[in-house]
Amino acid sequence: MEGHAQQQADASAVEAIQPQPVEAIATAEIEPAAPAPVAPRPDALTSALAGLQAGMLGVMWMLVWLGLSATWQNRSFWTAENLMATAFYGGAAIRPAFTRETFAGLALYLMIYSLLGALLAGVVRDRLARSRAILLSVVFALSWYYLSFRLIWKSVLPLVFLLHATQATVLGHLVYGVVLGRYPLYLHSRSQPAQNVADSEPVTAEPGPVG
Secondary structure (H helix, E strand, O other), rough: OOHHHHHHHHHHHHHHHHHOOOHHHHHHHHOOOOOOOOOOOOOOHHHHHHHHHHOOOOOOOOHOOOOHHHHHOOOOOHHHHHHOOOHHHHHOOOOOOOOHHHHHHHHHHHHHHHHHHHHHHHHHHHOOOOOHHHHHHHHHHHHHHHHHHHHHHHHOOOHHHHHHHHHHHHHHHHHHHHHHHHHHHHHHHHEEEEEEEEEEEEEEEOOOOOO
């Protein structure tokens, strides 16, 4: 009896020290990976801020183009800004140089076209691919040209309607639309820091049972 019991104890000890199969170890130690966090879609305010940034950059490039075009035509580089300044100073703002009235026209350009960019981006957000966003922005910019310079300014700012260079202004709005259409780049750059903060938050492990 004692010999038989000793043999059973020895067999149990041998089974205990034998290595477990790889499948069993993998099943016991590997836990299912947590699903990757999905970045939230940008809200209207975030999209509008991105459009505001793109719109301001776009109108700056548009004014550079209008200035170069005016210089090529032997006019003042600040012709477009001085024409827009007639909204505040009337015909006295039309001068062949940079004056204090030019600041008013420049500020009005920046305000209008930055707000237009915020409006477009706030409505469209990230619903379109980048190529379609650029195309829509170009159509939007050209539509605004015909609405403002052909209709609104005709009654509100008649000097702008009469004296602006048509072809150069149309091409300037084309430049504005192309730059504005890149607002998704600023949109993703604004959402990236928040995503990085979420990813960098420390994960606190729950204490296991004490044996």
